[in-house]
Amino acid sequence: MQPGSVYAIKEGKDAVEQHTLSILVDNEPGVLARVIGLFSGRGYNIESLTVSETEHQKHRSRITIVTTGSAQVIDQIKAQLGRLVPVHRVIDLTVDGKAIERELMLIKVRGSGDHRSEALRLAEAFRARVIDATTESFVFELTGKTDKLDQFIVLMQPLGLVEVSRTGIAAIARGPEAT
Amino acid sequence: MTRQMTGAEMVVQALIDQGVEHLFGYPGGAVLPIYDEIFQQDKLEHILVRHEQAAGHAAEGYARSTGKVGVALVTSGPGATNMVTPLTDALMDSIPMVCITGQVATHLIGSDAFQEADTVGITRPCTKHNWLVKDVNDLARILHEAFYVARSGRPGPVVVDIPKDVQFATGTYEGPARVAHKTYHPQTKGDDRAIRAAVEMIAKAKRPIFYTGGGVINSGPEATRLLREFVRETGFPITSTLMGLGAYPASDRQWLGMLGMHGTFEANNAMHDCDVMIAVGARFDDRITGRLDAFSPGSKKIHIDIDPSSINKNVRVDIGIIGDVGSVLGEMLTAWRAGKHAPEQAALKTWWGEIERWRGRRSLGYRQSGQTIMPQYAIEQLYKKTLGRDVYITTEVGQHQMWAAQYFGFEEPNRWMTSGGLGTMGYGLPAALGVQVAHRDALVVDIAGDASILMNMQELSTAIQHELPVKAFILNNQYMGMVRQWQQLLHGNRLSHSYTDALPDFVKLAEAYGAVGIRAEKVSDLDGAIDEMISVKRPVLFDCRVANLANCFPMIPSGKAHNEMLLSEDATDEAIATAIDEEGKALV
Numbered sequence: 001m002q003p004g005s006v007y008a009i010k011e012g013k014d015a016v017e018q019h020t021l022s023i024l025v026d027n028e029p030g031v032l033a034r035v036i037g038l039f040s041g042r043g044y045n046i047e048s049l050t051v052s053e054t055e056h057q058k059h060r061s062r063i064t065i066v067t068t069g070s071a072q073v074i075d076q077i078k079a080q081l082g083r084l085v086p087v088h089r090v091i092d093l094t095v096d097g098k099a100i101e102r103e104l105m106l107i108k109v110r111g112s113g114d115h116r117s118e119a120l121r122l123a124e125a126f127r128a129r130v131i132d133a134t135t136e137s138f139v140f141e142l143t144g145k146t147d148k149l150d151q152f153i154v155l156m157q158p159l160g161l162v163e164v165s166r167t168g169i170a171a172i173a174r175g176p177e178a179t
Numbered sequence: 180m181t182r183q184m185t186g187a188e189m190v191v192q193a194l195i196d197q198g199v200e201h202l203f204g205y206p207g208g209a210v211l212p213i214y215d216e217i218f219q220q221d222k223l224e225h226i227l228v229r230h231e232q233a234a235g236h237a238a239e240g241y242a243r244s245t246g247k248v249g250v251a252l253v254t255s256g257p258g259a260t261n262m263v264t265p266l267t268d269a270l271m272d273s274i275p276m277v278c279i280t281g282q283v284a285t286h287l288i289g290s291d292a293f294q295e296a297d298t299v300g301i302t303r304p305c306t307k308h309n310w311l312v313k314d315v316n317d318l319a320r321i322l323h324e325a326f327y328v329a330r331s332g333r334p335g336p337v338v339v340d341i342p343k344d345v346q347f348a349t350g351t352y353e354g355p356a357r358v359a360h361k362t363y364h365p366q367t368k369g370d371d372r373a374i375r376a377a378v379e380m381i382a383k384a385k386r387p388i389f390y391t392g393g394g395v396i397n398s399g400p401e402a403t404r405l406l407r408e409f410v411r412e413t414g415f416p417i418t419s420t421l422m423g424l425g426a427y428p429a430s431d432r433q434w435l436g437m438l439g440m441h442g443t444f445e446a447n448n449a450m451h452d453c454d455v456m457i458a459v460g461a462r463f464d465d466r467i468t469g470r471l472d473a474f475s476p477g478s479k480k481i482h483i484d485i486d487p488s489s490i491n492k493n494v495r496v497d498i499g500i501i502g503d504v505g506s507v508l509g510e511m512l513t514a515w516r517a518g519k520h521a522p523e524q525a526a527l528k529t530w531w532g533e534i535e536r537w538r539g540r541r542s543l544g545y546r547q548s549g550q551t552i553m554p555q556y557a558i559e560q561l562y563k564k565t566l567g568r569d570v571y572i573t574t575e576v577g578q579h580q581m582w583a584a585q586y587f588g589f590e591e592p593n594r595w596m597t598s599g600g601l602g603t604m605g606y607g608l609p610a611a612l613g614v615q616v617a618h619r620d621a622l623v624v625d626i627a628g629d630a631s632i633l634m635n636m637q638e639l640s641t642a643i644q645h646e647l648p649v650k651a652f653i654l655n656n657q658y659m660g661m662v663r664q665w666q667q668l669l670h671g672n673r674l675s676h677s678y679t680d681a682l683p684d685f686v687k688l689a690e691a692y693g694a695v696g697i698r699a700e701k702v703s704d705l706d707g708a709i710d711e712m713i714s715v716k717r718p719v720l721f722d723c724r725v726a727n728l729a730n731c732f733p734m735i736p737s738g739k740a741h742n743e744m745l746l747s748e749d750a751t752d753e754a755i756a757t758a759i760d761e762e763g764k765a766l767v
Binding site for chain 1: 362491
């Protein structure tokens with residue numbers, strides 16, 4: 001049920017779903033704050049958030065949000081997003097067919113000897129690129145689905161994981177049409 | 180039409196081009212250039228309030244009573260933060276308002292300058308949209324967009340924050356005709372298939388009810404006319420939310436009274452037992468539904484609303500129709516007539532029989548005996564004495580507000596201004612000023628409580644200055660009555676800080692402001708005193724001393740369903756103390 005209603009029916013009745021939403025917005029000041037404020041103000045979840053200008057001439061940005069909630073909450077999130085003034089369109093990539101989702105990660109690993117060579121071997125297996133190296137460290141760049149990135153982090157932990165930076169999910173629909 | 184002018188000139192020009200005649204405001208450092216322009220023209224009338232919050236509520240009252248966009252003008256920092264309450268109020272009740280705020284110069288933004296506040300940041304969640312204007316050449320477009328956004332779709336408040344250097348800068352002004360909005364185009368026409376399905380469902384209904392709300396009023400007079408036609412052609416019963424009062428005449432036989440927490444027994448039971456519910460411009464607020472999992476369990480629900488996010492928000496409906504209430508009702512009526520539909524007369528007769536039995540409980544009954552004025556009686560007398568007049572009612576928030584909704588009969592829309600969603604004490608007096616500005620010759624009465632009225636008491640000074648003869652009809656019981664009622668229900672009658680020990684003498688207070696003070700302490704004084712209030716052509720504080728411990732019934736206690744109402748005849752001390760169970764106590 002809706003958070004915020006004082007008469008909310010007990011939670012946990014409806015199955016929680018994960019949806020990837022693609023939100024086309026006018027790239028005006030404060031637009032990201034509006035979207036994020038809507039999620040925090042109404043108690044919705046953000047699992048992942050990505051934003052960047054995608055059409056420079058038209059000043060449009062695409063915000064990709066991965067969120068969770070019951071089917072009713074997801075519908076409500078889409079309706080609430082849709083009525084924000086600078087929002088052109090809200091596309092539910094999870095509903096509109098199989099979408100492609102990718103995430104980029106930069107990961108720093110420090111070590112020597114076996115750990116160092118093991119890290120490099122695993123990076124090759126994951127098709128990660130070395131984009132910075134010192135005699136005692138690597139920075140790998142890795143692109144892929146979220147679970148692949150998660151798995152790589154798990155593997156690097158015993159090998160000297162220092163820190164991680166991830167972009168969050170960017171997603172787009174398959175096929176020739178624009179969404 | 181484009182021409183060169185300063186930002187401050189643009190503000191005045193844009194307001195004039197948008198058809199604005201009145202605005203409510205309070206000057207300060209960051210809006211002085213705009214006030215200088217206001218000084219040098221006579222098309223816009225500026226009403227000087229005593230506190231920025233009142234400018235917002237006055238603009239709301241003005242908007243609600245005219246259907247036009249209300250306009251407020253305040254300075255940066257505290258001027259803007261004082262507007263937060265009326266902006267939130269207008270957002271909750273879907274009132275169109277444009278609020279212009281001054282801001283420190285662009286090069287000072289972020290430096291913690293004097294009277295600087297992050298106005299667009301603070302007002303983002305309490306407006307429909309807001310803008311910080313950094314370039315004077317964007318100003319005209321943004322101002323026209325602001326009016327468009329405020330009045331289109333589900334109406335609401337917007338803020339345009341204008342730094343002082345932008346007000347001084349010179350740029351190109353463009354008129355409203357040149358502005359087309361890039362993204363905001365709300366759907367106003369309902370889906371044909373959904374409308375046809377709804378009409379079929381309505382035709383088969385055996386225990387139908389119309390449940391209408393503020394959306395009907397917002398949609399305009401045509402929506403009201405169509406609603407009345409549809410209700411009369413079907414012969415169905417109709418109830419309404421607090422915000423929707425007046426869309427259907429209270430004197431009509433098909434009218435069941437308001438529904439919800441303090442609604443009538445017949446309206447709530449009809450909602451609970453109906454088989455088809457036609458929700459029109461109402462949003463299934465928690466004051467309306469009571470306990471959600473027991474809300475009208477056996478009904479199919481049709482919901483007409485211009486805001487897609489209202490549909491299926493709190494209550495799942497069977498047919499949701501997104502569109503302007505007036506447009507959708509028009510098409511429904513056409514489909515109803517074209518399909519030669521007729522209500523199921525036999526079933527409807529049985530249904531009305533049930534409703535009449537509920538009505539027979541006379542849930543708004545109360546006992547007026549002796550000389551102590553019952554608050555319900557005071558409202559009824561006020562209603563009788565003002566019948567046939569051009570009367571507008573505003574209220575504050577609390578018991579008096581519910582009694583006004585229950586006992587004052589509204590025959591027309593836009594005559595009832597109240598803070599429904601936010602429940603803002605202090606709304607009524609400034610809202611009354613806004614109404615009076617729009618309707619100079621009308622009788623405008625703020626039905627108030629002794630606690631609420633003090634929250635914006637200073638506005639009596641505005642009334643004097645601008646010769647606005649508003650009447651504050653104060654039901655004075657020396658308590659925050661609704662707070663006390665809930666303390667009786669929830670907290671073992673421990674009346675923590677709900678008694679006002681040092682109320683002012685309202686008659687002397689009125690005189691201090693230069694207004695008229697009238698007091699009624701006995702039933703035998705009341706009618707004459709009301710007559711006097713009506714005949715006085717100046718602002719009045721009417722101190723109506725009422726029974727101190729009267730409570731507001733009927734009531735759906737928190738966490739209960741529509742068919743579990745507490746009626747005044749059953750409301751013994753014990754019933755009140757045990758009306759709300761442990762689970763319900765956590766609810767508001």
